[in-house]
Amino acid sequence: MTERRHDREFVRTFFTSPTAVEGEDDSAKMLRSAAQLRGMQAPDVWVPDNEDATAPSMRDEGAENIIEVVSEHGADFPGEIHPRIVWHRDSPTTRYQGFQHMLEIADPERGAIEHIDGFVVPEVGDIDDWKKADEFFTIVENEHGLEAGSIAMSVIIESGQAELAMGTLREEMGKPTNNLERLFLLVDGEVDYTKDMRAITPTGELPPWPELRHNTSRGASAAGLIAVDGPYDDIRDVEGYHERMTENQAKGMLGIWSLTPGQVVEANTSPLPPKTGSWLLDIDGQQIELESEDGVEVYDGDRLSLEATGDGYELRIGGDTRELDEDELREELLDITSYVPSMDDIVDSMEEFEAAKEAGRGAIAMEQSATLRIGGTELSISKDRMWDEATYQAAMTPISLFQDVYENRPDQHEELNERYGASVVSRAMEVGL
Amino acid sequence: MTERRHDREFVRTFFTSPTAVEGEDDSAKMLRSAAQLRGMQAPDVWVPDNEDATAPSMRDEGAENIIEVVSEHGADFPGEIHPRIVWHRDSPTTRYQGFQHMLEIADPERGAIEHIDGFVVPEVGDIDDWKKADEFFTIVENEHGLEAGSIAMSVIIESGQAELAMGTLREEMGKPTNNLERLFLLVDGEVDYTKDMRAITPTGELPPWPELRHNTSRGASAAGLIAVDGPYDDIRDVEGYHERMTENQAKGMLGIWSLTPGQVVEANTSPLPPKTGSWLLDIDGQQIELESEDGVEVYDGDRLSLEATGDGYELRIGGDTRELDEDELREELLDITSYVPSMDDIVDSMEEFEAAKEAGRGAIAMEQSATLRIGGTELSISKDRMWDEATYQAAMTPISLFQDVYENRPDQHEELNERYGASVVSRAMEVGL
Amino acid sequence: MTERRHDREFVRTFFTSPTAVEGEDDSAKMLRSAAQLRGMQAPDVWVPDNEDATAPSMRDEGAENIIEVVSEHGADFPGEIHPRIVWHRDSPTTRYQGFQHMLEIADPERGAIEHIDGFVVPEVGDIDDWKKADEFFTIVENEHGLEAGSIAMSVIIESGQAELAMGTLREEMGKPTNNLERLFLLVDGEVDYTKDMRAITPTGELPPWPELRHNTSRGASAAGLIAVDGPYDDIRDVEGYHERMTENQAKGMLGIWSLTPGQVVEANTSPLPPKTGSWLLDIDGQQIELESEDGVEVYDGDRLSLEATGDGYELRIGGDTRELDEDELREELLDITSYVPSMDDIVDSMEEFEAAKEAGRGAIAMEQSATLRIGGTELSISKDRMWDEATYQAAMTPISLFQDVYENRPDQHEELNERYGASVVSRAMEVGL
Structure with a gap:
């Protein structure tokens, strides 16, 4: 090193x-x-x-x-x-x-x-x-x-x-x-x-x-x-x-x-992971954060609209309108959504990967699910991401930063505990060691 | 070297x-x-x-x-x-x-x-x-x-x-x-x-x-x-x-x-030249490939529209509408179009330049023409590009790659011949040597 | 050096x-x-x-x-x-x-x-x-x-x-x-x-x-x-x-x-400062130069519109419309405007900073004001920029370039004097020495 x-x-x-x-x-x-x-x-x-x-x-x-x-x-x-x-x-x-x-x-x-x-x-x-x-x-x-x-x-x-x-x-x-x-x-x-x-x-x-x-x-x-x-x-x-x-x-x-x-x-x-996770929609290169309402991720801007038709869906992004069946729609939405994990999410994934590694597995799939609501139409999607040792090591950076901060800055403990909750903080201090 | x-x-x-x-x-x-x-x-x-x-x-x-x-x-x-x-x-x-x-x-x-x-x-x-x-x-x-x-x-x-x-x-x-x-x-x-x-x-x-x-x-x-x-x-x-x-x-x-x-x-x-050439339209930084229909290159999206008026044309790109006479329109379209040459086109240009060089000329103009149809309106354009020794050398890269592949990968001959046709392949193996 | x-x-x-x-x-x-x-x-x-x-x-x-x-x-x-x-x-x-x-x-x-x-x-x-x-x-x-x-x-x-x-x-x-x-x-x-x-x-x-x-x-x-x-x-x-x-x-x-x-x-x-200053509007990453009409900077495109309502303003940028009071509107406009200073402006600022330095001050605020007209609505804004020694030194680059040109290219004196006026030229030759 x-x-x-x-x-x-x-x-x-x-x-x-x-x-x-x-x-x-x-x-x-x-x-x-x-x-x-x-x-x-x-x-x-x-x-x-x-x-x-x-x-x-x-x-x-x-x-x-x-x-x-x-x-x-x-x-x-x-x-x-x-x-x-x-x-x-x-x-x-x-x-x-x-x-x-x-x-x-x-x-x-x-x-x-x-x-x-x-x-x-x-x-x-x-x-x-x-x-x-x-x-x-x-x-x-x-x-x-x-x-x-x-x-x-x-x-x-x-x-x-x-x-x-x-x-x-x-x-x-x-x-x-x-x-x-x-x-x-x-x-x-x-x-x-x-x-x-x-x-x-x-x-x-x-x-x-x-x-x-x-x-x-x-x-x-x-x-x-x-x-x-x-x-x-x-x-x-x-x-x-x-x-x-x-x-x-x-x-x-x-x-x-x-x-x-x-x-x-x-x-x-800024470099600390957020307290709560959030979903992003990528529309023509612009990242738009969805509002979370009772567990549903809501978009109500006008750059994108979604309507159920008799036998499928009509999806409009900017000026382009397309007819899609449910699978095609899900595929399309997977392409344009991404998830920003919270501190809690990151710690969860790392713990899960550590347990899998202990059990002799080198790679596992992490799943992230959400129900999206666009206009009045709802649809559930689920994203998989493969984690291997390298993914785990790269995800460690914000956690190492947090650990360094927490160890060296007792004057920030109160604010950090308030931000994340004591239990997430104490788990974050344990992963990767 | x-x-x-x-x-x-x-x-x-x-x-x-x-x-x-x-x-x-x-x-x-x-x-x-x-x-x-x-x-x-x-x-x-x-x-x-x-x-x-x-x-x-x-x-x-x-x-x-x-x-x-x-x-x-x-x-x-x-x-x-x-x-x-x-x-x-x-x-x-x-x-x-x-x-x-x-x-x-x-x-x-x-x-x-x-x-x-x-x-x-x-x-x-x-x-x-x-x-x-x-x-x-x-x-x-x-x-x-x-x-x-x-x-x-x-x-x-x-x-x-x-x-x-x-x-x-x-x-x-x-x-x-x-x-x-x-x-x-x-x-x-x-x-x-x-x-x-x-x-x-x-x-x-x-x-x-x-x-x-x-x-x-x-x-x-x-x-x-x-x-x-x-x-x-x-x-x-x-x-x-x-x-x-x-x-x-x-x-x-x-x-x-x-x-x-x-x-x-x-x-x-991916790094091999395409089988057929195509025309691109650059609209606000986005490259859109035109459809080729019976030798006419067609755009029928809604980001751009073109209409003949009594004494000229009305061209709308995004929100901007302009009145242009035919020369201005051609100039404008030349600015926003580009051509992606096929393997055949590249080999043609190289052979042409090699012949010109043999005849003692150091630079020649290569022309590329097309008829565009936007909405219902058609217009012919023609682009010139000067080729000198340096242009020729730079154009050689995809051809050298092709030659390297063809020499070292006999197992791909069938697929490559199918893609380009045997005559283009054999000419491509000769240029630049 | x-x-x-x-x-x-x-x-x-x-x-x-x-x-x-x-x-x-x-x-x-x-x-x-x-x-x-x-x-x-x-x-x-x-x-x-x-x-x-x-x-x-x-x-x-x-x-x-x-x-x-x-x-x-x-x-x-x-x-x-x-x-x-x-x-x-x-x-x-x-x-x-x-x-x-x-x-x-x-x-x-x-x-x-x-x-x-x-x-x-x-x-x-x-x-x-x-x-x-x-x-x-x-x-x-x-x-x-x-x-x-x-x-x-x-x-x-x-x-x-x-x-x-x-x-x-x-x-x-x-x-x-x-x-x-x-x-x-x-x-x-x-x-x-x-x-x-x-x-x-x-x-x-x-x-x-x-x-x-x-x-x-x-x-x-x-x-x-x-x-x-x-x-x-x-x-x-x-x-x-x-x-x-x-x-x-x-x-x-x-x-x-x-x-x-x-x-x-x-x-x-190109690298010489412009003869006259101008205001820019940044709309979704595109810089649009405003027209100066009788001291008012005018935008009359359709990507942005501004209307006075009973108790405030309605500002539309692209597809987003917002209700703002006068302070919020001014804040918003400050965010999306910038000023391109003329040679005269640059020389002014440098002289002002030199005088301030002489008087023992290390940093001063330079103000730039304008009246904007968007659609039919007018509003005055004013931007401050802090100048310290480093700002002054960095602003010196186009002036040094101008001085180098003026010293070495007497054949361009006539065109430069015509462009800027003799008085601006002679002041530009004196600052920073």
Whole structure:
């Protein structure tokens, strides 16, 4: 197994806070309030951001604020703490400033470092630039008598050269002259990446960069790291944020940046299986969720209609109308329906497969049934899916994520138990072990 | 030219069979029936699958079954035979078991190896892991007095690290301490890949992984290998299987896994040019095939309508209606129509270009004409396409595939002659040589 | 900063001309007319094409024609001149021929080389093949007493192995035994790439190859080079050419091949910001530009309708009708509208942000307002967008491109001033410096 060297195997949320805001009575106000987030509002990784979120002139004060707030609140913070320092592949001045801030913040006498899990390094370049940053971490550890490799390093991928560097991590991390095993998160930074790639869109919105996200996820997979997507700027647009996360999850990128506690709640929840299952209808490529009414799954939109005729059915999808007998209709509906399993469903299937395996069977069929109502017409359908070891292993991902969350985030137990019920939670904690 | 070192330059089908099924009188029953497939039902590469398709407890028996069935039926099997052994980048136990099974199966005294073309190695990791497998092949060859490099090695790409390894094959294959020149197929395994990448989809269906398929195809191109896509689970869904193959072909991935003889037929046929040409209408991004009636190409759906008015035409596409004169209408229809050439058409065009080249011309225009009937209105259109050397070379791919199939699969001659007619077949075997 | 070593930092257009056409009184006729293009019809990079555009038998004459036409017209040509020579990774004969043509063309006594900026090398293979070409450039420079590295080298990416090579350029370009710092353009060649990848499409049209274009753009970003897309064959299809360019620009690929002076005009214009801003409506994934009438943005299609009811509004999008109060309606319209800023708007925003930064503020909100009229109903909306340093830097790309064009192409000043007005042009030349 590609070794994972950190406490968390999954990170859902990467929440940044400005370290020093000018013109406030207390320049550390935002840090202080973020440090006191709990439960679903608290991120898996909190990032006091001494880079882009903080004005250049305020960054020395920002480093001091990090020390002050983390030494006071760090012990009680439920997530990990990874401040972002300044860094730039093209500027030795910036790199040296980042090094000095790390040296300062990591001083054990200041009381913050014992609560800090690592630092985030933005604007890295090729792999040799990553090694420069790693060397500063090593020197900081050595100067302060901390264990070598104990401070995690996360990087922001925001240049073409850094994207390419992710292809070499697996072989570079074993080399004797670096401590790159400290690497933890690979975080995409699409705004600066767009600038580095010199991309242009008519409205100025960010390009979707699907290949970058794939390569980040793959780099994480190959090196035992965790992939995190960049910020989603349009804070009002909750639906868009969820669509982005669903896309990311299909790429193996399970974490995302959050800019507000509201986004943290959405992003902490998104990769967890739903509480209740639901049926989807795929009409011309659009997924429509059916309403569940007394155990019947109901569609009453107008893109699809179904009517019983004397000897069969008339099914209309968009502009196409077809006459079908009952078997043909069932076949057709099976083609355009799919089921989104609940946590309970997933745990059930996994338990069932585990029992079958114990009994010496390598593959079993899992059945999912429903009664659909379209217009006024009802019909029952039933879908089979073959489960073998590989299906089982792939279905394990959301459960492993849940287990990682439940073990590491006691502050979310109440909300998770409320969401799923205690019995589902306790069964989910047992499967696959 | 990147050298191709194997008999087959194209592989359309990769068909797996369980090697030993528990609870049957004859545990080798499925092997035995697969070994007797012929014609379009027989795959280009048949894979007695001693890994995921066979229960772990049955794999020793599976290795014996492979020996028995292949030594009996192998001489007559029309495709190549590449058993899949067990392997895992993270488990030396599994790797050693795979090595032992290979040693056993490859023993010339058992009579199977003379009919076996290679082995398939699943779950490979980074390039050094591929080299471990290659070394076992070398030892097996040496122990049994077989020629070094004579046993082909195919791998299943089902991890991020293996995806990255494909980027280095070209330089690794030349190195003196390995025999990686034995590599043959690069086969994607999306179920385990999804697990390795830790991807999640709401319904549990596999993500599409377009970048993986591109990278596999590119890796094959750079190293003279053949790219094959993974299994398509929904056996009922023939249309979906074809859509997947069309997508793959546009990526240069011309082969695909088949789970049933029915899928083998579809996949053997899919990359071959059609018997008859057809016209497509592109309406809002959807391709609709026109019906050919007595030499007229007819559309009678309701997304598009065309009516002659006093002095021109009224064309409605979806909700948009426009008044056009005849030239404008022809221009518009040219924009939204395209032609899918038949084997005969392709051979014609190539012969025509070859003759033009002989006569010293570097580029010629190929014309394609049709009479369209939309609603009741008819109009003739004619499309020109410039052919130069590059067009000719690119058009050669389906023909080269056909030639490779025709040379290597005499058992399919009857079906191919029936499909295209003997005269088209014999002309297709001559062009481009 | 990844160093850029050439005069041009942006190249919009790569225009090829046959070097010798058989059967004409003057075989150099097309070269001669291309050499006299000026203004928006003249490309940033002009490529006398002694490879695919010219018949093999005419290429020696083609080399002579290049010398003759460039020595006569080169001094006055407003763009750069980069002839394409023959080359093939698989043919030493072809490579030697390309070398001989370069030696000939670069002879200072022939008077052409002083106007030639570099050569274009097609059909390159892996990085060692690029080094062979580079070595011939070095020998040519040395033989003719030209400065080492003074002749730029551009390559056509038309094989999987060349695509992979782009991942190593950054590290290879620094090595002491080559002069790869001479690299200038990375140009995709999709026709031959399709052949190399052995891809098939039903109609024979080219696959879209999004990953190739991403990797070319990334390779350019990492090595300080410029990415250019391949030819768009359907010369009639101006709309399709623009769609392709918009897609490319979102990938950071700002240049494209042009086959005619008409395509040059389109491609020179496409990456420049528009003269006037415009509002877009996003209806089911389709972007529709609103008509501006006396300061009101008007939609009068039938996919969307809006009516005031007694106490609110009825909004219909496609088949879905909803009752909304004014706030809900505004929210909804904000979700589906976006603004395409003009050059003037971009310069305004940048100046505003620069002033804010001077005053010590790190982020400001930019507002964009409009009155929409849908059906007969009017409503005013206003969008805010936060600008910080990163937004500012990313918005800089089209401005930098404009500045590069304006500095290097005095022959386009008149057309650019006409397009934007002299005052916008002069402000655009000042921002961001």
